[in-house]
Amino acid sequence: MDLPPCDYIPEAYQGPSKEELLARRKAVLNPGIFLLYKDPFYPVQGYMQYLWDETGKRYLDAFGGICTVSVGHCHPEVTAAITAQAGMIQHAPTCYLHPAVVEFAESLVSTFPDPLKRVYFVNSGSEANDLAILMARLFTDHHEVISLRNCYHGGNAVGMSLTGHHTWKYPVPPMPGFQHAKAPHPIWGPIRYDTPGAGRDYAAEIQQLIQFGTSGKIAAFIAEPMQGVGGTVPYPSDYLEHAYAHVRAAGGVCIADEVQTGFGRTGTHFWGFENYGVTPDIVVMAKSIGNGFPLAAVVTTDEIAAKMSERIHFNTFGGDPLAMVAGKATLDVMLRDDTMGHCKLIGDRLITGLKSLQSRFPIIADVRGSGLILGVEFVIDRQPATAFTADFFERCKDHGLIVGKGGLFGSVIRIKPPMCLTEADADFLLGVFAEVLAELS
Ligand SMILES: Cc1ncc(COP(=O)(O)O)c(C=O)c1O
Missing domain, CATH: 3.90.1150.10 (Aspartate Aminotransferase, domain 1)
Structure with a gap:
């Protein structure tokens, strides 16, 4: 061929x-x-x-x-934006004014439904998940976090604690407060996806983990809208709706890890969570966002961001002009070219x-x-x-x-x-x- x-x-x-x-x-x-x-x-x-x-x-x-490469290797418009910026000013921290970070943030939030309108820029998906868990814990005043078996959320301490694959976890004492619920799987899961009520029944695993494995109050539930490293695993269409309801009833917030599913890759909605008719409280994104440039972000609500502003939040490279123009040029291509x-x-x-x-x-x-x-x-x-x-x-x-x-x-x-x-x-x-x-x- x-x-x-x-x-x-x-x-x-x-x-x-x-x-x-x-x-x-x-x-x-x-x-x-x-x-x-x-x-x-x-x-x-x-x-x-x-x-x-x-x-x-x-x-x-x-x-x-x-x-990770979303609009194409060395896409001419992304390359041109990075090259032009590199000749102007390569680094400016967010404690100075620079238009690139504002312009990209404006474009990025325009792709989200209300009330997801606040952006934090970081450098990798793992770092973004670490920040998302911090936000959830501060906002809820709870500690325990539930992720899914067969998920992947990164290689730092929090990412590894969230991840539900032994292959990506070093044998060190796990961070406290992380548990993994049994996850849907179309082949290896106990319930066939076409069984009536499959999403509801899979989500009941989360309710049971909350009831039997936690204090009953949790900080967060995090899930990829489709498990990526786990082998491209989507869920029954009503799974996240039921899962989110159990999480919110236990005082937790819902986090969507869109590191692989975001930016229209699923073909039907710009964000993977939209395929399930739910709106998370925090969204994590990386990979496709910069077409290969090291860049990631967390998008959340004003309410959660207000809690975070009780302390200084700083990230040396988060919001860096080079990364911002890479992100903006990538998103411009995505939106213009559908x-x-x-x-x-x-x-x-x-x-x-x-x-x-x-x-x-x-x-x-x-x-x-x-x-x-x-x-x-x-x-x-x-x-x-x-x-x-x-x-x-x-x-x-x-x-x-x-x-x-x-x-x-x-x-x-x-x-x-x-x-x-x-x-x-x-x-x-x-x-x-x-x-x-x-x-x-
Ligand atoms: C769903 C998901 N979340 C988080 C991460 C971690 O991202 P990074 O490798 O940029 O830290 C990955 C990486 O593969 C991922 O697939």
Whole structure:
């Protein structure tokens, strides 16, 4: 299967060889970081939905970093905004006046329903979640926090405490006050999604955890509108409505972690929570917000922000002009080009194609998600097909296609490309999937 044509001509790469870089990286970098692929991937240039490796080979990037490149690698307008700002003033803290932070904040809050109108800028999703939990605890005067099993919320102390996957948790004493409720899952969960009352019954797990595992009063409940690292796991449509009701009855606030689902990626609404007809009290976002620039934010209500203003809140790089122009240029492109509508168009095409593959290859147990946040789960003999998924993932790269892998057992292929994927790219992805499935069957 050939990649769709592309006019962009990358520069000839002149940096270190793969072997040299691997050796130097091994000598100096944190030994805990992992490399995907047996033969590590070495992308040296990117343009929109494509990447080129050190040999000049082109790939379709259907993972966008890790769901991070939103409007496209080196999108010309984002690059131009960052370059222009870098030549004016690179750093100005929020304790001085600068228009970029105000302009981006105004645009960002315009995408939220009332009463979510106050923005805090930080630098990463983990940091944003840490801030969101602080806000919830201060505002409610309660301590206990509930997240979901199979969730991922970051790698700092709070993020790790929230996260519901052992693979991402170091064996250190957990921070007090964090518990994980049993979460919905279309394959491994005890209740089928199409069972009447499934959302209500899954949400009852939260009520029970509050009743049996906490003081009865909680600070917060946090959930991704669709679990990302957990393997693209959406919930029954009424789940969050019932969950939020239990949380609010126990005095808690509701936090939506939109780090992967936000910015129109689900194709139907700009924010993932809107797909469930709920409004959280605090929203956390990162990744897509800056098209790859290190940037994250927390959006909340005036009431919660008022409580936070009892102390000074400062973050050296939060609101930095370079990050702000990257965020604003990215959001401008999304709103002007209706990338959300495009996610729906291409996502629907992919879902139709993937479901057709599912009818030919029974190893595909589930095709789920919406827009350009999709998951394909492989199951053999009612067990997660971990080894098969690893092979599939490797072979896609050999065919020029970069995808992600996830789920606790590594049995889900994750598709979260830059939002500029074309119909021809979608057909290429489906063609590669068909070829690899045939090779491995
Ligand atoms: C849903 C979710 N929340 C939080 C984070 C943490 O973000 P960061 O890696 O920017 O700290 C991630 C990262 O993958 C994520 O997927």
